[in-house]
Amino acid sequence: MISENVHIMHLGLAEQGKIYALKNEHQEALKHYREAIKIAVSLKAPEVFFRHYTQCVVESLERKGSYDEAIQFYQAAHEHYTAQQVSSKLHNKDHADILQKLGCTLLKKGATDEAKNAFNLAIKTAGDADVSLSKELLGWLQRGYSINLTRIEQLQTKHHYFVVRQGQVNAKIARSLSQGAGMPV
Numbered sequence: 001m002i003s004e005n006v007h008i009m010h011l012g013l014a015e016q017g018k019i020y021a022l023k024n025e026h027q028e029a030l031k032h033y034r035e036a037i038k039i040a041v042s043l044k045a046p047e048v049f050f051r052h053y054t055q056c057v058v059e060s061l062e063r064k065g066s067y068d069e070a071i072q073f074y075q076a077a078h079e080h081y082t083a084q085q086v087s088s089k090l091h092n093k094d095h096a097d098i099l100q101k102l103g104c105t106l107l108k109k110g111a112t113d114e115a116k117n118a119f120n121l122a123i124k125t126a127g128d129a130d131v132s133l134s135k136e137l138l139g140w141l142q143r144g145y146s147i148n149l150t151r152i153e154q155l156q157t158k159h160h161y162f163v164v165r166q167g168q169v170n171a172k173i174a175r176s177l178s179q180g181a182g183m184p185v
Helices: 004-022 026-042 047-063 067-084 089-109 112-126 132-142 149-158 177-181
Strands: none
Touching: 004 026, 004 047, 004 177, 026 047, 026 177, 047 067, 047 089, 067 089, 089 112, 089 132, 089 149, 112 132, 132 149
8 A cells, every 4th residue: 555645746746836837837837747647647546636637737738828739638538528428417517628628728729710619519518517718708709709818818717717826736745856756656
């Protein structure tokens, strides 16, 4: 049995990644997230860690303007959810969230028609899950408004789109890569 202390290593690296992300230092954040994923997978940590760290990775890719990489991830996740042919509240909420993120990233890239399609599908998939950001952006697009990057990010912040945000980081457990590397696995 692996002690809980070993899990502190990947948790701490991810928290340090979040600190970098909040400083808009996404390359450094990505290094920490990816190492956290590697360690969590090697320890066979519960899947929730992998999912959360992956979400942090894609968020940093989007924030730093690596839209194509983020879009590839969201499209692959959409295909994964579609292939599962499951219809539960949690599944639909997660799937709709991925579609909403795909729509936002497409919109940031300038692919307006594809963004509309993603927002429509998010709304259709969501059931009673909150996709108010998709509804708001889709409404603006359908009225023919042009939405710049600053406005998109303001709306994302308003709708708590990003998981890495002020007040959601535990700096007390943050560990740099050099600190994390010294812990036993």
